[in-house]
Amino acid sequence: MSSHRALILGGTGMLSGVTRWLAGQGWHVVVPSRRYCPIPVDDDVPGRVRWIEARWERPERLAQDAARALGGKADLVVSWVHSAYRVPVLNAVAGLLVEDGPVVEVHGGSISPGEPRPALTGHPTQRVVLGYVREGASTRWLTHAEIVDGVLVAVRRALADRPRTEHHVGEPVSHHAH
Numbered sequence: 723m724s725s726h727r728a729l730i731l732g733g734t735g736m737l738s739g740v741t742r743w744l745a746g747q748g749w750h751v752v753v754p755s756r757r758y759c760p761i762p763v764d765d766d767v768p769g770r771v772r773w774i775e776a777r778w779e780r781p782e783r784l785a786q787d788a789a790r791a792l793g794g795k796a797d798l799v800v801s802w803v804h805s806a807y808r809v810p811v812l813n814a815v816a817g818l819l820v821e822d823g824p825v826v827e828v829h830g831g832s833i834s835p836g837e838p839r840p841a842l843t844g845h846p847t848q849r850v851v852l853g854y855v856r857e858g859a860s861t862r863w864l865t866h867a868e869i870v871d872g873v874l875v876a877v878r879r880a881l882a883d884r885p886r887t888e889h890h891v892g893e894p895v896s897h898h899a900h
């Protein structure tokens with residue numbers, strides 16, 4: 723797996739555990755974000771993580787810099803990009819992916835089943851929808867560990883070339899009666 727490359731949009735925030743997991747599997751992972759955020763990996767970990775400075779507001783520039791840091795086509799894109807930037811950013815990085823390379827799109831908040839549609843129709847997309855957790859009479863957001871575990875289920879499914887699916891982590895926000 724050591725020649726595999728991944729681009730993780732939002733990979734320095736709550737998805738940093740996904741970044742570390744892929745590096746642990748021998749992947750070369752590129753994480754674009756605004757604030758300098760090296761993601762440490764142990765010396766005995768076969769993969770590596772490259773942070774690059776980039777912003778969703780400049781998607782073409784982000785794609786150019788990510789291409790250079792990847793050093794070859796990406797085998798996987800994982801995306802946690804806020805809705806206003808999701809489509810332009812994913813369109814800009816589409817050309818960095820290998821043909822038929824999978825995308826894992828993470829969505830949060832209140833969304834309808836099946837919506838929004840995958841941004842890159844030419845690539846198999848696993849959708850992850852983040853919800854909430856009910857604990858007795860109260861509810862809480864998912865922890866980062868729960869989010870990472872849920873996204874990794876979708877990542878493994880994407881890498882196993884399984885049919886596209888929607889993965890719900892927690893209960894959907896849209897069905898949450900306040």
Ligand SMILES: NC(=O)c1ccc[n+]([C@@H]2O[C@H](COP(=O)([O-])OP(=O)(O)OC[C@H]3O[C@@H](n4cnc5c(N)ncnc54)[C@H](OP(=O)(O)O)[C@@H]3O)[C@@H](O)[C@H]2O)c1
Binds near residue numbers: 736863
């Ligand atoms: N259902 C749920 O459980 C649920 C749903 C949504 C959110 N949450 C919670 O809410 C918290 C906050 O969410 P968050 O969206 O701030 O997630 P986050 O993953 O903590 O941060 C967003 C990621 O995107 C990057 N980013 C943000 N704006 C960017 C921009 N304009 N250009 C480039 N990169 C950008 C950030 O790095 P930079 O800031 O360095 O750019 C970071 O890597 C999460 O940590 C989570 O716990 C929970």
